Amino acid sequence: xxxxxxxxxxxxxQENVFKLFYVIxxxxxxxxxxxxxxxxxxxxxxxxxxxxxxxxxxxxxxxxPVTLGGRVIAVVIMFFxxxxxxxxxxxxxxxxxxxxxxxxxxxCKIDLTDHIIICEWNHxxxxxxxELRADSKTENSPIVLLADVVGKPVDxxxxxxxxxxxxxxxLAQANLAQAKTVVVLGDDTIDATSRDAKVVLSTLTIESxxxxxxxxxxxxxxxxxxxxxxAKADEIIIGSELSSHLVATATLDHGISRIVSxxxxxxxxxxxxxxxxxxxxxxxxxxxxxVAMKREQKATVLGIQKGRGGELITNPNVDYLVTAEDYxxxxxxxxxx
Numbered sequence: 001x002x003x004x005x006x007x008x009x010x011x012x013x014q015e016n017v018f019k020l021f022y023v024i025x026x027x028x029x030x031x032x033x034x035x036x037x038x039x040x041x042x043x044x045x046x047x048x049x050x051x052x053x054x055x056x057x058x059x060x061x062x063x064x065p066v067t068l069g070g071r072v073i074a075v076v077i078m079f080f081x082x083x084x085x086x087x088x089x090x091x092x093x094x095x096x097x098x099x100x101x102x103x104x105x106x107x108c109k110i111d112l113t114d115h116i117i118i119c120e121w122n123h124x125x126x127x128x129x130x131e132l133r134a135d136s137k138t139e140n141s142p143i144v145l146l147a148d149v150v151g152k153p154v155d156x157x158x159x160x161x162x163x164x165x166x167x168x169x170x171l172a173q174a175n176l177a178q179a180k181t182v183v184v185l186g187d188d189t190i191d192a193t194s195r196d197a198k199v200v201l202s203t204l205t206i207e208s209x210x211x212x213x214x215x216x217x218x219x220x221x222x223x224x225x226x227x228x229x230x231a232k233a234d235e236i237i238i239g240s241e242l243s244s245h246l247v248a249t250a251t252l253d254h255g256i257s258r259i260v261s262x263x264x265x266x267x268x269x270x271x272x273x274x275x276x277x278x279x280x281x282x283x284x285x286x287x288x289x290x291v292a293m294k295r296e297q298k299a300t301v302l303g304i305q306k307g308r309g310g311e312l313i314t315n316p317n318v319d320y321l322v323t324a325e326d327y328x329x330x331x332x333x334x335x336x337x
Contacts, residue, residue: 001188007069008017011187012318013150017088017091017092018219020084020087020088021088023084024055024088025331026083027051027055027077027080027084028048028051028052028055029048029051029079031051031054031055031071031073031076032047032050032221033047033053034073034086035047035050035051035065035070035073035146038064038065038067038069038070038073039066039067039070042063043230043307047064049063050063051077052082054077054078055076055077055081055084055085055289056080056081056085057078057081057082057085069138070101075173076158083167083202090091093232101281104149104160105151105161105163106152106161106164108160109173109175110144110160110162110173110174110175111174111175112160112178112179113175113178114141114142114145114179114180114213115141115142115143115144115160115175115179115180116132116138116141116142116143116144116179116180116181116182116183117143117144117145117146117171117174117176117179117181117182117183117242118143118144118145118146118147118183118185119123119146119147119182119183119184119202120146120147120166120184120185120186120187121145121147121149121186121187122185122186122187123152124185124218125145125147125185126154128183128185129143129154129156129159131265133156134265135271135335136334136335137335139166140158141158142160143156143158143159143160143173144159144160144161144162144175144179145159145160145161146162146170146171147161147162147163148163148165148175149163151163159275160174162174166184166198166202166205166206167205168205168209171205171206171209172209176206176209176210176213176314177209177210179210179212179213180213180214181213181215182206182213182214182215182216183215183216183218184199184202184203184206184215184216184217184218184233185199186198186218186219186220190242192220192221193221193300195220196219196220196221196224196227198225199217199218199219199228199310200224200227200228200231202217203215203217203228203231203232203233204231207231207232207233212307214234214235215232215234215235216233216234216235216237217233217235217236217237218238218239219237219238219239220235220238220239220240221238221240222238222240229275235309263331269329269333270331270332270333271331271332271335272302272310272329272330272331273329273330273331273332273335273336274305274327274328274329274330275327275328275330275335275336276320276327277289277323277325277326277327277328279324281293281322282322282323282324283321283322283323283324284321284322285319285320285321285322286304286316286317286318286319286320286321286322287302287319288320289301289322289328293307293328293330293336296331297332297336297337298329298332299328299331299332299336300330300331300332301328301329301330302314302315302329302330303315303316303329303333304316304320304322304326304327304328304329305326305327305328305329306325306326307326307327308327312329314329
């Protein structure tokens, strides 16, 4: 915050905004002193009010000069005031336009907390952004795009842009230390091997700077998964593996791909959620929890996650004891409350 104020003050000094303020203040005080001297019934305080009203061309008419000297001063203030205020308005407009241009070109430092950072921009990043905005949990969440593209690619008031490759400087600009989740996507402009290598390097940089931030990374080749694990990625998604598994499953059980697509999409139908175990269900057996969630929340529990982002147990035994630290992985139309 202090750094932003310092930059604002520096810019205002470069644009001579402070000098214009001083000039306007001098005009108001000097003209008020002259008017209070020329007009016998006008106090200095009332003269200051008259100077401000006249300088801004508002002209309420509650105070009017009656002497020749006062009217001459008024004419000078009227003509001179328009030019000075025009210069001030132009400087303030330049300040706002410059700030907006820097934001759209990815030059501003991001001052956010608990935000999501998406590294690289491609058709998958666009789909991810669309899905995040379709989910009630993240529809109003601030998201930072870190990519080497010309400008902010979509019109989203809560999408902030940082231009450049993933490195320490751009990650610091995106305020990685205060982020909640980082998504590292592959660079589609390079070959698959180089693409995965770049993802691993980006993950290493992120984890070395902010190891507590949850990282989701995308790989092409499963053979590179071990490298991402050594880089301490929290969650690794291998696109080719998911695609091949889905095709094989659809070949064996026709129509299954439509079910998977519905569960993965936030824009229609039922969705997958991972939610904390309700207090009243902690310590109960899995079967009791599953029945209670279906009856009370109209949700179908598929498994248990041991802590946020921890080990996943699908289809647990009916006598599995659910703890307060567990998360329920379930299917529901809306996120359970």
